[in-house]
Amino acid sequence: MSAPAAPPVRRPRLALGGLAVAHTMAQAGNTITIFATPFYVRAIGGSATDVGLATTAATLPVVLGGPLTGVLVDRIGYRRSSIAADVVSGLTVLAIAVLGSTDHLPLWGLLALLVASGLFDTPGQTARTVLLPSLARSSDVPLERAVGLVSGAERTAMLAAAPLGGVLVALVGPAQAFFVDAAFFAVSALLVTALVPRTVPAADHEGDQAQEAEEAEEEDGAGYWRQLADGARFVLTTPLLRNIALVVLVLNAFDTARLTVLLPLYALQELGGATAAGLISGALAGGSVAGAALFSAWGHRLPRRTLFVGAFVLTGGPLSAAFALGAQTIPLVAVAVATGLAAGMLNPLIGTLRLELAPQRMLARVQTLMVSIAWVGMPVGSLLAGVAADALDLRLLYAVIGVAYVLVALAPLTGGSWRQLSARRPTSPH
Template identity: 50%
Template sequence: MSESTPAEEARGTDSATRGGRPARPRGGRTGHTVRTERTDRVALSSLVAAHAISQTGNVVTAFAVPFYVLGLGGSGAEVGLAAAFATAPVIIGGPLGGVVVDRVGHRRAAIVADLVSGASVLAMPVLALTVGLPFWALLALVFVGGLLDSPGQTARRVMLPALTERAGVRIERSVGLLDGSERFAKLIGASIAGLLVAAVGPVASLFVNAATFAVSAALTGALVPASGPARTGSPNPRDDHPTDATDATEPTRASYRSDLVEGARFVVRDPLMRLIVALVLTTNLLDAARGSTLLPLYANDRLGGAAALGLLVATMGGCALAGNVAFGFVAHRVPRRLTFVACFTLAGGPSSLAFALGAPLPVLVAATALSGLAAGALNPILGTVQLERTPEHLRGRVFGLVTAGAWAGIPAGALLGGVAADTIGLTVAFGIVAVVYTTVTLAPLTGGHWRLMERRGPPGGRPPAPSL
């Protein structure tokens, strides 16, 4: 992404739920019940907080690396190449990491991912301040640091439904909280990163980044309950084992290849998953060209540097967080597909057009704010749809594969953005992004399998048959 069914929320026909939330047992509330509820909510809050802290570290990296490359006298193409090395690992870590997450345990996978990412980030400033950090070494460390990012995020997302159910929270609300934590991370991380890079330089700011991963790992280890991997081949797999231990000698355990093929088969055969991956792959390519390469170059060339970039990214993150919170109150009442189209179109087109037209900074901030408000609704919709349509025992693999597919265009987009800046110029490049982004995000209005986005069928079960 164990959750409540949105169709039951709308119709109110399930006696086991009240207003879309899991029903509490009838009768008096004992002290033990109150303590359990409090513990469950602390666990859910800790998972969301750990996700936010880890994502804050990623934002600092996204600021520090481009300005380090520019400080070495690098070109736009080299900035794009560094961004490509930061995102390419997701294509590898997504599908393979999803299988590992399902096997080794979600909590353990999240902790290890944070520790490895933190160690690779810490190596950058240590090398730069001692023996030196050449461009090739930077690329290698950025690649290693990103290799476990996707498995770590997948692990936290897969843990979300069970914690949500035990805490008595509507699944659409908790998915929105997790996405909101990412938006909050961009708001805080961009502000911190912009100030740090401007004040102490990109190298020193990476020490803060390494610390965020350590804090995230400690928070997950201390407050998020352990859970084991789903048992492949069991009739009713559940991720509620008391430890993260996995019995490697278990006779019913399938091979890694079989697990990966099973997840891939589900994604390929599900008509809505295919459409979602294709659409988000295209928009992510455009976002990578714009956000990872064109925007830092534009800020460095025309807006005065990292401080202006921090303002724009913080505006995007803050407004996306506000949009996310507001959407959480109406998510179960609005039509998903039409809301998705309207918000997706506004999230990319207007702000890119403003940069293409060379608008002054206040106009750029206003256009970015509009994009952020609209973007706040996108991931909650997509996350809830994926949770509803994916069987529980396949979620790690399916989410990893979907993430890898959606991110497949990001390395190319980051690199193409740098090449475009060096050849056709920033203005034309932003104009192309605006036109293509607006065109492709209108695709769900064509209907067909896109209608499957609306609420139907039990969560975590087999997807309903397509309605044409």
């Protein structure tokens, strides 16, 4: 027997806006965590390899914990999962701030706390993302526009938090910067508590409501591992989802290597320190905000396959070339703005595809599995970049990454299931 229909959301656009702002706050905390971590490792005498280890500790929990938490998010509920995850993530970064500020946080302790924070941060981000189809439908907003709004909110957080992270590291120290993280996570939890209703009607897919209801009823009695396996099977047997995840896996490894590990090292070696790295990261975020805004406004009209390939090429090629040529802060900032513009349109496109292709009953599972597959390359990229930077020239590393990035970005031109990128599934009004 199917569950009774959920009551309509009151003031749905306020709920959608509140969710976007909460996502912004959580992402701001994550940005400062990622930005401050390499400088904390350096401050306690760590090597480039140690920087890679710390960055790996921040990303590995997404790969390991993401799939395991997806089933729990589907079961517990999206709103509750978001709030609980923000509270726990805030407490872990607060521990980093307190222990680091009092010189009681060695490298192994930092790694442990970063792993704990990442494990709980993943279900929070997932829960906020999978609330979008329902809130978009209730608000009479195209899904592309809602995803673009939240993606733009993420980029806005990076725009503000990356330079803020640079300033905080330079003025008060990397350990003290983690106090700001805790505040951002607290605000995110409060916003979701206050503005997102406890019950949100499901955003059913047109034409498949009966099948969804039947499959959901069959799954009600299934155990945790069965539900997890069902989600994995769906992702791995859906060619377009699988191919997107694999391409993003490789390119995320390159992005993590060049922007999370190599950028701080390049800034220390070539640009004078953390402030320049913060400016470049902020320029990337600024371009991304504009790109997400463009996608939010016109994404439902743009040719998806062309956008997918072109945005990835522009994201990976020009900035890597600029670093390889030894560019200084001002030209790097200019190229970073253009790079962010491309990435800002790409991310909501991928997010929209993930939400469109997933059944309502397993939205969180599909989301976490897709993200986890895509993030598998991140810890590998971080670790290899740290080791390589101890042995090779930074400019050479950027050149190699740039060439490889563009070659992988051209994969959708090979045809096959990539042709389905142009198809749209009507999960929300247009």
